[in-house]
Amino acid sequence: MQEVNLKNLYRRWPIVRRELRILGCQGSAAEDIFQEALLILCRKLEDPRFELDVEAIHYVKSTCKFLWFNQARKAQKQQTVELNQEVAQIDEDWLEKEEKLTSIEEAILKLGKQCQQILTLFYSKSLSMEKIAQKVGLRNEKVAKAQKYRCIQKVKELIQHGKS
Amino acid sequence: MNPELTKIIEDYLNGDLSASDASVFEQKMAENGKLRNEVDFQRNIHEAAKRLALKSQISSTAKNYHVLRNLIISGAVILTLAIATGVFYVLKNTDKKVEIPVEQQREMKQLLDAQAPIDLLPTQYFQWQGNDTVFRSPRGVLISVPKGAFLENGKPYEKPILVQYQEAVDIQDIVKSGLSTMSGDQLLETQGMFGLQAFTTESKRLDVNPNVGVYMQVPVDEVKKGMLLFEGVKSKEGVVDWQNPQKLQKLPTLADMNELDFYPPNYEKTLNELKMKTEKKFRDSMYLSLEELGEGIYDTPEMENYWDFHESTLKLPSKMGVQLLDKDTIIEQSDDNDSVTASNEAPMFIPPSNVLAFWKPTFNNTNLSTRDFESRMQTIHATCDPAVLKLYTTNLNLSLSEIDAKVVKMGYPQFQRFADEQIGKLEVSNAHLLNLQQFYDKSREALRKSAAEITAARKKNEKNWDDKTNEVRREENVRTSVRDTKNRMEEMELNTESVYRQLGKKRPELGPSVGFTITSNVAIYNIDRFVAERTTTRTSGTFFDKETGKTAKLTYEKMKLIVEDQASFARVFVYLFPNKLSSYHRITPKNGSFEYALNQEFSYDLAIVAYKDEGYYFYSKKFITATDLGTLKLDAISETKLDATLTSMNSSKAIKSDDISQDIAWLLHEKADNVVQKKRKLDRELRLRLAEVCFPCMGFERETVEEVVNI
Numbered sequence: 001m002q003e004v005n006l007k008n009l010y011r012r013w014p015i016v017r018r019e020l021r022i023l024g025c026q027g028s029a030a031e032d033i034f035q036e037a038l039l040i041l042c043r044k045l046e047d048p049r050f051e052l053d054v055e056a057i058h059y060v061k062s063t064c065k066f067l068w069f070n071q072a073r074k075a076q077k078q079q080t081v082e083l084n085q086e087v088a089q090i091d092e093d094w095l096e097k098e099e100k101l102t103s104i105e106e107a108i109l110k111l112g113k114q115c116q117q118i119l120t121l122f123y124s125k126s127l128s129m130e131k132i133a134q135k136v137g138l139r140n141e142k143v144a145k146a147q148k149y150r151c152i153q154k155v156k157e158l159i160q161h162g163k164s
Numbered sequence: 165m166n167p168e169l170t171k172i173i174e175d176y177l178n179g180d181l182s183a184s185d186a187s188v189f190e191q192k193m194a195e196n197g198k199l200r201n202e203v204d205f206q207r208n209i210h211e212a213a214k215r216l217a218l219k220s221q222i223s224s225t226a227k228n229y230h231v232l233r234n235l236i237i238s239g240a241v242i243l244t245l246a247i248a249t250g251v252f253y254v255l256k257n258t259d260k261k262v263e264i265p266v267e268q269q270r271e272m273k274q275l276l277d278a279q280a281p282i283d284l285l286p287t288q289y290f291q292w293q294g295n296d297t298v299f300r301s302p303r304g305v306l307i308s309v310p311k312g313a314f315l316e317n318g319k320p321y322e323k324p325i326l327v328q329y330q331e332a333v334d335i336q337d338i339v340k341s342g343l344s345t346m347s348g349d350q351l352l353e354t355q356g357m358f359g360l361q362a363f364t365t366e367s368k369r370l371d372v373n374p375n376v377g378v379y380m381q382v383p384v385d386e387v388k389k390g391m392l393l394f395e396g397v398k399s400k401e402g403v404v405d406w407q408n409p410q411k412l413q414k415l416p417t418l419a420d421m422n423e424l425d426f427y428p429p430n431y432e433k434t435l436n437e438l439k440m441k442t443e444k445k446f447r448d449s450m451y452l453s454l455e456e457l458g459e460g461i462y463d464t465p466e467m468e469n470y471w472d473f474h475e476s477t478l479k480l481p482s483k484m485g486v487q488l489l490d491k492d493t494i495i496e497q498s499d500d501n502d503s504v505t506a507s508n509e510a511p512m513f514i515p516p517s518n519v520l521a522f523w524k525p526t527f528n529n530t531n532l533s534t535r536d537f538e539s540r541m542q543t544i545h546a547t548c549d550p551a552v553l554k555l556y557t558t559n560l561n562l563s564l565s566e567i568d569a570k571v572v573k574m575g576y577p578q579f580q581r582f583a584d585e586q587i588g589k590l591e592v593s594n595a596h597l598l599n600l601q602q603f604y605d606k607s608r609e610a611l612r613k614s615a616a617e618i619t620a621a622r623k624k625n626e627k628n629w630d631d632k633t634n635e636v637r638r639e640e641n642v643r644t645s646v647r648d649t650k651n652r653m654e655e656m657e658l659n660t661e662s663v664y665r666q667l668g669k670k671r672p673e674l675g676p677s678v679g680f681t682i683t684s685n686v687a688i689y690n691i692d693r694f695v696a697e698r699t700t701t702r703t704s705g706t707f708f709d710k711e712t713g714k715t716a717k718l719t720y721e722k723m724k725l726i727v728e729d730q731a732s733f734a735r736v737f738v739y740l741f742p743n744k745l746s747s748y749h750r751i752t753p754k755n756g757s758f759e760y761a762l763n764q765e766f767s768y769d770l771a772i773v774a775y776k777d778e779g780y781y782f783y784s785k786k787f788i789t790a791t792d793l794g795t796l797k798l799d800a801i802s803e804t805k806l807d808a809t810l811t812s813m814n815s816s817k818a819i820k821s822d823d824i825s826q827d828i829a830w831l832l833h834e835k836a837d838n839v840v841q842k843k844r845k846l847d848r849e850l851r852l853r854l855a856e857v858c859f860p861c862m863g864f865e866r867e868t869v870e871e872v873v874n875i
Contacts, residue, residue, distance in 0.1 A: 006222060010229045014335055031226070038222050043215065104212035105219070116216075123210045124217030153170045155209050 005056060009038060012057050016064055025068045033071070037063035040098070070095075107158040115151035122148060173206045264291055264324055264365055275367055276328055281359040281396065282404075285330040285341045292362070294322040303333045305358070306381040313378050314362045314370040321370050330359035333382065347394060347406040355391060356382050416534035416564055416587050421525050424538045427451060428514070428545040428858040438850070448523075450854065451516045455615045457855040458513040512548040513859035517615055521608035522557055527600060529590070530560050536587050537564065540579075547576055548861035557604055563589035626844065633837050640830040647747045647822075654745050655763060656699045659718055662765055663691050666716035667709045691716075702761035720761040721790030723768075728797045730756060733774040733781065734838045737831070741769040741813050747822045748814060762790040769813055773806065774798055775835040777842065780806050784813065803832065 013034060020030045037060045044050045052059060108116060117136050121127050127135070133144035175181050176189050193200050264272075273289060280287045290299050292309050299307045307329065312320040332338045333356045338345075345352040360378060362370040372378060394406035425432070427447070435447060519541075522532050531537055537556065544552050552574065555567050568583035664671040694707045698718045707716045727736050730753075738758045740749040744766045751760050762768055770793075772783040781798035782805075801809070807828050814824040 006225045007228070010225050012335075013229065035219075035222050035226060039215070039219055042218050042222070098215075101208060101212040101215050104209055105216045108209075108213060108216055119209075119213040120217035120220070123213040149167065149171045149174060152174060152206065152209060153167050156170065156205070 006038065006042070009041075009056060009060060012060075016057075016061055019061060020064060020068060023065065023068055024072075033064050033067045034060070036067055037061075043098075103162075104155065104159065107155050107162070110158055111151060111154055114147070115154065118144065118148050119151055119155075169202065170206070173203050177203070177207060177210065264326060268365065269326065272326055272363065272365070272367055276326070276361075276363060279361070279369075280328060280330060281361065281398070282330045282332065282341050282357065285332055285337065285359070288329045288331075290327050290329065292325050292327050294324065299327075301329065301331055303331055305331055305333065305356075306379075307360070308379040308381075310377075310379070313373055315373045316364065316368070316370055318371075320373065321364065323364065325362050325364055325370065328359070328361045328363065332357045345406070347409070352394070352406060357396070358382075416531060416536045416590060418529060418590075419533060419535050419538070421523060421528050421533050424523070424533065424535070426519050426523050426538065426541045428860075429542050430857045431854065434854060434857050448520055449618070451858065452520060452611060452615045453618055454851060454855045454858055455516050455612070456619045457851060458515060458859045512861045514545055514548060514550055514553055515612070516858070517608050517611035518550055518553055518557070520611050521604050524607070526603055530600060531562075531564050531567075531590060532556065532560070534564070534590075536582075536585070540564070540568075540582055543578055543582075545858070546860060547578075548859065549574075549576075552576065558601065560600055563587060629837075629840060633833065636830050636833045640827070643826065644750070651742075651745055651747055651749065652699060655742075656695055658744055658765065659695045659699050659763070660692060663695055663707060663716040663718065667691075667707075667712050667714045669709070669712060694718075702763075719764040721764055722759060723762050723788060723790045723793065724757055724759045725770075725772075725793040726757045726795045727772060727774065727783075728795045730774075732776065733798075734776045735834065736772065736774040739771040739773065739810070739813075741771065741817065742766040743768070743817050744819065746817075746819055748824070762788075764790065769816075771810060771813055772796060772798060773810070773831065775838065777839055779803075780835065782806055782809065784809065807832075 013031070016034055017030055020026070020033065025033060040063055041052075041056060041060055045052065108119060111119075114136050118132055121132050121135060122129070129141040129144045129148070133139070133141050136144070138144045138147060172181075172189065176186060181189060193203060269289070273287075276289075277287050288301065295311055297309050299309070301307065307327075309327065312322075314321050314325065332341045338354060338357060341357065345354050358380065360380075362372075364370060392409035395408045396404040397407050398404050431451065432447065435450070436442075440446070440450070527533050540556070544556070552571050555570055555574075556564075559567050559570075564587035565583055565585065566589075568579050568585075568587075571579040572583055661671065691707065691709075694705065695718065698705045698720070702720045704717070704719045704721075707718075708714075709716065723740075725738070727733075727738075730736055736753070738751045738753075738760075740751065740760060740762075742749070742763070749760065751758050767787050770783075770785045770788045774781040778800075780801050780803060782801035783796050783798045785793075810828055811824055814821045
C-alpha cells in the first residue's frame with residue numbers, strides 16, 4: 001500500500017516544485033527536499049503514535065517547507081518566511097536523530113555492495129537469512145549471518161574511525 | 165571494538181538469544197552504561213539500514229517517475245473547429261476593426277462549444293481581423309496569428325473570424341480535461357495541451373495554412389530537452405491519441421538594434437563605476453579603441469629617450485593568461501562537412517570591430533537583432549573565440565538553434581542550453597541576407613581601419629609631444645652647461661680681481677709673452693690657480709703673497725634650505741641670482757635639502773619654483789644670507805606672474821643679465837609634460853582595465869588606477 005502511495009505522491013511533484021520555487025528553492029535541491037519529505041512521511045507512518053490528520057500530499061508539502069526553511073536558516077541565508085505558510089512542525093529531537101541516522105547511512109554506503117544488500121534486506125524487508133543468502137549469492141544461512149555480523153562490525157569501525 | 169560483543173548484541177536485538185541468556189544480558193545492560201550505549205548504537209545501525217532501504221525505494225520511485233515523463237512530450241495542439249468572444253488581451257491589433265455583433269457571437273459560441281476538441285475544458289474565444297495579431301491567454305500563453313494563417317478552400321481567409329481556444333497548462337487542468345497522455349502505447353510527459361480552431365461568421369471551420377501557421381509560446385518551469393509537438397487524433401470512442409510528433413520551435417524575439425546590448429558583460433558597469441560618459445557613441449569608440457590591446461600591439465611609451473626622471477612604471481600586457489585549448493581533442497568526430505573548428509590563433513578575444521559591425525539598424529529583423537542573440541552574445545564574449553561569433557554573423561540564413569548546435573560541436577558545450585531552446589528561423593529573403601553579409605564584412609573592415617587610424621593618430625600625437633619634450637630638454641641641457649661654465653668663468657674673473665685688489669697688486673696683462681721666476685722648490689702656486697681652485701670647489705681659503713707680504717682671502721659660506729612639503733610637488737627648482745653675474749644658478753637638491761656655498765663678495769636673491777598638477781608655487785627672498793634658511797613655505801602663483809617675477813628678478817641686477825625667457829619656457833613645458841604623462845598613464849590604465857573586462861581570456865598586468873593617481 002505504501003508503495004502505491006509513493007508513486008502517487010511522486011506524481012504531485014510538479015505542484016510541490018512550483019511551491020518550493022516560489023520560496024526560492026530550485027533544481028535538484030528542491031527535489032532532494034521533496035524526497036526527504038517523502039522519507040519523513042514514510043518513517044512517521046511506521047510510528048504507531050503518529051496520526052496523519054491531513055492529506056498525505058499536504059503533509060509532504062508542509063514538511064518540504066519546514067525542511068527548506070530549516071536548511072535556509074542553517075545556511076544563514078536571509079529568508080522571508082511568509083507567515084501564512086503552512087509549515088509542518090517536526091520536533092527537533094526527532095530531526096536530530098534523523099541526522100544521526102544519516103551519518104550512519106553514509107557509513108553503510110561505504111560498505112561493499114553485498115554488505116549493503118544484506119543489511120537493507122534484513123532490516124527493511126525482514127527477509128529470512130535463508131532468502132537473503134539466496135539473493136546475494138551466499139552458500140547458506142549461516143554464511144549470510146556471519147557475513148551480516150562482519151558488516152555490522154565494519155559499520156561500527158567506520159563510524160568510530162570517522163570520529164577519531 | 166569486540167566482534168564477539170557485536171555478535172551478541174545482534175542476537176539480542178534480533179531475539180536470537182535464549183530467554184536465560186537474554187535476561188543475563190539485560191541485567192548486564194542495566195549495570196553497564198557503556199554496554200547500553202553500545203546496544204543503542206547498534207539499534208541505530210538497524211534503523212539506518214531500514215531508512216536507507218526506504219530512501220532507495222523513494223529514489224527508484226523518482227527514477228520511474230522521471231523515466232515515464234521523459235518518454236516524450238510536451239505540447240499537444242489540437243486544430244479543429246471554432247466561435248465567440250474575447251477573454252484575450254489583444255496586444256497588437258489593426259485599426260480597422262470589424263466587430264462581430266455580440267448577439268451573433270453568443271449564438272456562435274453556443275454552437276461551437278459543442279465542437280470544442282477537448283470536451284471538459286472551458287472554451288475561450290477571440291476575434292481575429294485578418295492581420296498580424298498577438299493574443300495572450302490568461303495563463304500567459306502567447307498566440308500569434310499572422311496574416312494568412314487560415315485557409316478557406318485552400319485560399320487565405322481575410323474576413324473577421326472567431327478563434328476558439330482551449331488550454332490545459334498545469335496538472336489540475338490536464339487531469340480535469342480527462343485527456344490521455346498516451347501516444348500509441350507510450351506515456352507522454354506533457355507541458356500543456358491546447359485546442360485551437362478558427363471559424364467564419366457562418367460557423368464554418370477554417371483550415372490552418374501550413375505555410376504560415378499559428379505560433380504559440382507557452383511559459384514553462386523549465387525547458388525540457390526533447391519536448392515534441394503532438395497532434396491529437398480522436399478515436400471513435402473519443403479517446404485522444406497523440407500522433408505525428410514534431411520538434412518545437414520557438415521564434416526569436418525581435419528587438420531594435422538600439423535597444424539591444426552586445427557589449428561584453430560588465431563593460432558598461434565598469435564605465436558606470438568610473439562615471440564615464442553614457443552616450444553610446446562614446447562607449448562604442450572606447451570599446452573600439454580596445455581592439456589594439458586585444459591584438460597585443462600595445463604601444464610601449466618610448467621612455468628610454470627621456471633624459472631624466474620620468475620612469476616607466478607601466479607593465480605591458482602579458483599573453484601568459486591566454487589559454488590555448490586544443491579544441492581538436494574536444495570536437496566530436498563528425499561527417500558534417502561544414503562543422504567548424506575553433507581557431508587556435510594566439511590572441512583569443514572577440515574584436516570589438518566584429519561586434520560593432522553588426523550592431524546597426526541595418527541588421528534589424530535578422531537573427532542578430534533578437535533578444536535571443538543578445539543573451540548568446542554574453543556567452544560568446546566569455547568564449548573569447550571570434551570563430552563562434554563568426555558562425556552567427558555569417559549564417560544569417562540559418563536558424564539560431566542550427567548555429568547553436570554547430571557551436572556545441574566546436575567544443576563549447578555551454579551553448580547546448582541555447583540549442584535546447586530550439587529557436588526557429590526568421591524568414592528573410594536570401595538576396596537581403598547576402599547584402600547584409602557583404603555589408604557586415606565591409607563595415608567590419610571599416611571599423612578595423614578606423615580603430616587603427618585612431619590608434620595611429622593618437623600615437624602620432626604622443627610622438628610629437630615627446631619629440632618636442634626631448635628637444636626642449638636637450639636645449640635646456642646645453643644651456644645649463646653653457647650657463648654653468650660662463651658663471652664659473654665670470655666668478656673666477658671677479659675672484660681674481662678681488663685677490664689682486666686685496667694684495668694691492670696690479671693684475672698682469674695677459675700678453676703674448678709672460679715671464680716669471682721660480683723662487684722655491686714648491687710647485688708653482690700662483691694667484692690664478694688659487695682662485696680657480698677656490699672658485700671650482702666653492703670653499704674659502706687664504707693666499708699669502710711672499711712678494712708683498714700680504715694675505716688675500718676668498719670666502720664662501722654655506723646656505724641651506726628645505727622646501728615645506730616638498731614631496732607634494734612634482735618638481736622643485738631653487739634659483740639663486742647673484743648680483744654680479746650675468747646669469748643665475750639652479751641648484752639640485754641633496755637628500756631633500758638644497759645647499760649652496762655663497763660667495764661672500766656677491767649678494768644673492770633667492771627664488772623657489774615648484775609645480776604640481778594644480779599649478780605653480782613660488783617663494784622669493786632678496787639678499788639672502790649664508791645661513792640655514794630653515795623650511796620655506798611656497799605659495800601658489802599664476803603662470804603669467806611667475807614668468808614676470810622670474811624675468812624681473814633676473815634683470816634687477818648690477819650688470820646686464822642674460823635672457824631667461826627660454827629657461828622659463830622650458831620650465832612651463834616640463835609642467836605641461838607632467839600633466840600629459842599622467843593623463844596618458846591614466847588613459848592606459850583605464851583602457852587596460854576595460855580590456856581586462858572585455859577580453860577575459862587575455863591577461864593584462866596593470867596597476868590599479870588608484871595606485872597611478874597616488875604616484
